[in-house]
Amino acid sequence: MELSEKAALRVHDVRLIDGVSAEVVDDAVLDAGADGKVVYAGPAAGAPAPGRDVRTVDGRGGTLLPGLFDCHTHFGFASTRSLVETAFLLDPVVGMVQTAERLRLTLEAGITSARDLGGLPAGYRDAVGAGLLPGPRLQTSVGIISHTGGHADATMPSGKDLDFDYCVLADDVAAVRTAARRMMRSGADVIKICTSGGISSAHDDPDDEDLLDDEIAAVVDEGRRRGGRPVAAHAQGRAGVLAAIRGGVRSVEHGFGIDDEGCDLLGERGAFLVPTLATVFQPLDPAKSAPWRYEKKLRWNERAKENIAEAISRKVDIAAGTDAGITPHAQNAFELWCLVELGMSPMDAIKAATSTSARLLGVGDTLGSLRPGYQADLVLSAQDPVRDITCLTNPENILLVAQQGVIRKNIVSADPGAS
Numbered sequence: 046m047e048l049s050e051k052a053a054l055r056v057h058d059v060r061l062i063d064g065v066s067a068e069v070v071d072d073a074v075l076d077a078g079a080d081g082k083v084v085y086a087g088p089a090a091g092a093p094a095p096g097r098d099v100r101t102v103d104g105r106g107g108t109l110l111p112g113l114f115d116c117h118t119h120f121g122f123a124s125t126r127s128l129v130e131t132a133f134l135l136d137p138v139v140g141m142v143q144t145a146e147r148l149r150l151t152l153e154a155g156i157t158s159a160r161d162l163g164g165l166p167a168g169y170r171d172a173v174g175a176g177l178l179p180g181p182r183l184q185t186s187v188g189i190i191s192h193t194g195g196h197a198d199a200t201m202p203s204g205k206d207l208d209f210d211y212c213v214l215a216d217d218v219a220a221v222r223t224a225a226r227r228m229m230r231s232g233a234d235v236i237k238i239c240t241s242g243g244i245s246s247a248h249d250d251p252d253d254e255d256l257l258d259d260e261i262a263a264v265v266d267e268g269r270r271r272g273g274r275p276v277a278a279h280a281q282g283r284a285g286v287l288a289a290i291r292g293g294v295r296s297v298e299h300g301f302g303i304d305d306e307g308c309d310l311l312g313e314r315g316a317f318l319v320p321t322l323a324t325v326f327q328p329l330d331p332a333k334s335a336p337w338r339y340e341k342k343l344r345w346n347e348r349a350k351e352n353i354a355e356a357i358s359r360k361v362d363i364a365a366g367t368d369a370g371i372t373p374h375a376q377n378a379f380e381l382w383c384l385v386e387l388g389m390s391p392m393d394a395i396k397a398a399t400s401t402s403a404r405l406l407g408v409g410d411t412l413g414s415l416r417p418g419y420q421a422d423l424v425l426s427a428q429d430p431v432r433d434i435t436c437l438t439n440p441e442n443i444l445l446v447a448q449q450g451v452i453r454k455n456i457v458s459a460d461p462g463a464s
């Protein structure tokens with residue numbers, strides 16, 4: 046979308062959720078300037094007179110929210126296809142086109158920003174940023190670093206290596222430093238490491254440990270030395286969670302085994318939990334899963350629900366992330382339903398997917414809230430998600446999506462001046 050498409054935008058007749066405040070404003074108006082920033086967001090009664098050349102959208106009583114975030118995606122993965130099929134059967138050009146299509150569908154589902162944690166080259170981020178490709182604003186880790194035989198080792202039980210270039214194996218401090226440097230050379234915004242084994246990896250268990258303490262600290266140091274790039278840790282079992290937080294990562298991904306000590310440590314260190322509950326609540330078909338994977342999922346699901354529910358009750362900073370690619374794409378708001386299911390209020394779930402996620406991604410001063418001066422990344426829901434959080438899950442209920450005031454999707458009936 047070219048800059049010339051930018052114009053001032055007014056959305057009226059909406060209920061407003063600003064992503065920070067607990068209050069909902071009934072009969073609200075949002076104005077964004079031609080620079081894409083929010084000028085006014087509040088009661089219609091206090092709104093300034095509309096200027097000329099303003100695109101106007103009648104929200105028809107829908108609920109306007111900040112654009113949603115998904116802080117844990119894999120746009121390069123098809124949730125409907127196994128990694129073995131991807132490695133051996135997929136034409137890479139077709140794969141790229143499919144990735145682009147997932148980005149577009151995810152944007153149209155209301156996700157205006159996303160952080161990809163493995164398998165997405167930085168060129169997609171740049172193409173979206175340059176307006177060449179519709180999609181969420183992106184941060185990407187490009188690759189995933191683990192030990193040999195760890196979570197990122199794509200050697201199958203047959204001994205065949207799927208040989209994904211985003212899977213980086215490193216086994217000592219020097220090697221993890223080199224791996225982190227390679228990731229940053231490839232354009233990584235965030236470095237993804239594994240500090241525990243995983244449910245979906247063939248050779249380890251969530252309770253197994255992966256990178257050693259001094260290796261975790263070395264990666265964190267490499268990120269610090271290069272502009273303060275953060276580290277995200279795949280950490281499922283308790284030991285891996287604690288090692289990651291102690292080592293200085295910015296976010297614990299999954300965190301299924303987190304306990305009170307882990308919750309306290311997260312708070313002390315100002316780190317975030319991204320529990321990817323969509324994976325926990327997604328049923329796994331035993332007929333289509335490897336037996337070892339199905340067994341681990343069964344063993345871990347209830348533990349994960351109990352521990353994350355406790356983390357929610359302890360009010361740790363939780364950001365929304367689905368592991369889309371493992372779970373279906375373009376249904377990212379399902380994560381909000383999962384958070385509510387484990388005890389979070391709908392309004393707090395919305396904050397998890399807006400202002401808290403923006404803080405995790407280091408953009409909390411420009412995104413994730415609909416206050417004056419913030420970028421006008423917007424989502425209009427046909428129904429009120431505070432009453433029924435599931436309404437955000439169906440893309441058909443997402444009537445309007447805008448990034449920086451530029452309309453990316455509009456299926457709300459609009460007046461003749463609207464686009």
Ligand SMILES: [Zn+2]
Nearest residue numbers: 117119162368
């Ligand atoms: Zn993941």
